[in-house]
Amino acid sequence: MTTTIxxxxxxxxxxxxxxxxxxxxLHKKKTLTELIDIITRLAMRHENELLETRExxxxxxxxxxxxxxxxxxxxxxxxxxxxxxxxx
Numbered sequence: 541m542t543t544t545i546x547x548x549x550x551x552x553x554x555x556x557x558x559x560x561x562x563x564x565x566l567h568k569k570k571t572l573t574e575l576i577d578i579i580t581r582l583a584m585r586h587e588n589e590l591l592e593t594r595e596x597x598x599x600x601x602x603x604x605x606x607x608x609x610x611x612x613x614x615x616x617x618x619x620x621x622x623x624x625x626x627x628x
Contacts, residue, residue: 542573 547555555572563569570578583590599605615623 555575559570559572559575562575
């Protein structure tokens with residue numbers, strides 16, 4: 541039996557990314573239904589962790605949310621692939 545569920549666009553995108561990663565890793569595409577089955581079973585195995593109530597710190601205190609630092613290095617955005625994929 542299947543049931544239709546509604547998820548936010550953000551959750552749908554996350555599921556799509558996870559589905560793509562699983563396809564690349566397992567060399568076999570999993571349907572969204574299979575993916576949700578797997579996620580549900582994982583959640584049940586980690587039920588205690590899921591049920592723990594921990595408050596997350598506010599985003600303002602997250603170091604990843606701070607503005608980027610200027611390192612004083614000139615870069616050319618049109619060469620980003622070269623920067624990332626070329627070994628020195």
